[in-house]
Amino acid sequence: MYEKYNLEYTSSGYQMANTYEKNANNETVSTTTHVVEIDFSATTPRSDQYRIETFWMDPGDGSPMLTWDASETSVLTYDGFVGYGAFYYNHGFIDSQGDEYMMWLNGTDRAPALRTGVFTLAQTASNTPANLYVDSPHPSSLGPPERIMVTSEITNALDFIPQSTEITWTLMGPNGEVLGNHTEEIGFLSSYTWEFLLDEEVPFGAVELLVESSVETNINQNTEVRMSYNGFTCYATLSNDCNQEP
Numbered sequence: 001m002y003e004k005y006n007l008e009y010t011s012s013g014y015q016m017a018n019t020y021e022k023n024a025n026n027e028t029v030s031t032t033t034h035v036v037e038i039d040f041s042a043t044t045p046r047s048d049q050y051r052i053e054t055f056w057m058d059p060g061d062g063s064p065m066l067t068w069d070a071s072e073t074s075v076l077t078y079d080g081f082v083g084y085g086a087f088y089y090n091h092g093f094i095d096s097q098g099d100e101y102m103m104w105l106n107g108t109d110r111a112p113a114l115r116t117g118v119f120t121l122a123q124t125a126s127n128t129p130a131n132l133y134v135d136s137p138h139p140s141s142l143g144p145p146e147r148i149m150v151t152s153e154i155t156n157a158l159d160f161i162p163q164s165t166e167i168t169w170t171l172m173g174p175n176g177e178v179l180g181n182h183t184e185e186i187g188f189l190s191s192y193t194w195e196f197l198l199d200e201e202v203p204f205g206a207v208e209l210l211v212e213s214s215v216e217t218n219i220n221q222n223t224e225v226r227m228s229y230n231g232f233t234c235y236a237t238l239s240n241d242c243n244q245e246p
Contacts, residue, residue, distance in 0.1 A: 085141025174205025
């Protein structure tokens with residue numbers, strides 16, 4: 001196949017971060033996702049006897065394989081990556097002689113399509129800080145995130161009764177286990193940001209960041225939990241075993 005075509009294409013949106021803004025009731029109020037685009041416009045046959053007939057894309061997220069008539073377009077797009085995870089993605093084309101090109105021939109060394117999940121929560125002048133629930137990775141994900149990153153800023157805001165408060169953050173795993181916690185005393189009109197990184201034995205499943213205040217006082221909260229798939233590969237000795245049939 002490689003000797004038959006001058007193979008050249010561009011791609012975008014292959015590894016991105018989907019963002020989900022939540023409110024205090026754990027409702028998703030805003031979502032930002034991204035489109036994968038593969039452009040084969042620069043791929044040309046080395047002989048007039050060869051002709052690409054069909055382009056295809058297998059998202060690897062459980063949805064059906066997508067196909068495009070090559071006489072109509074050479075640009076492949078997919079906007080269906082929702083949630084987050086690492087997906088057993090592949091794309092390619094079939095030519096007029098029935099020969100097929102595919103990006104990944106096996107699973108051992110492929111780079112999956114990645115979607116990091118970023119979950120955010122903001123509150124202003126709330127007597128009770130809300131918890132941030134982080135949904136589980138996509139069920140078709142090849143594995144858990146490479147790391148979980150928490151950044152949570154709490155401000156002890158203006159109130160009728162000036163007082164300090166103790167804020168306790170607890171990151172709970174999918175089986176009720178404590179993945180990390182911290183307590184900090186925050187003075188009146190002061191702020192503190194808890195930053196936490198988990199990059200070993202990261203579980204697969206939903207997590208929840210519990211935020212508790214020792215007293216009722218006006219709290220401002222800006223919290224982000226990032227379920228990062230950056231660096232996720234299918235090298236079994238280094239990361240994950242993704243050796244499936246293409």
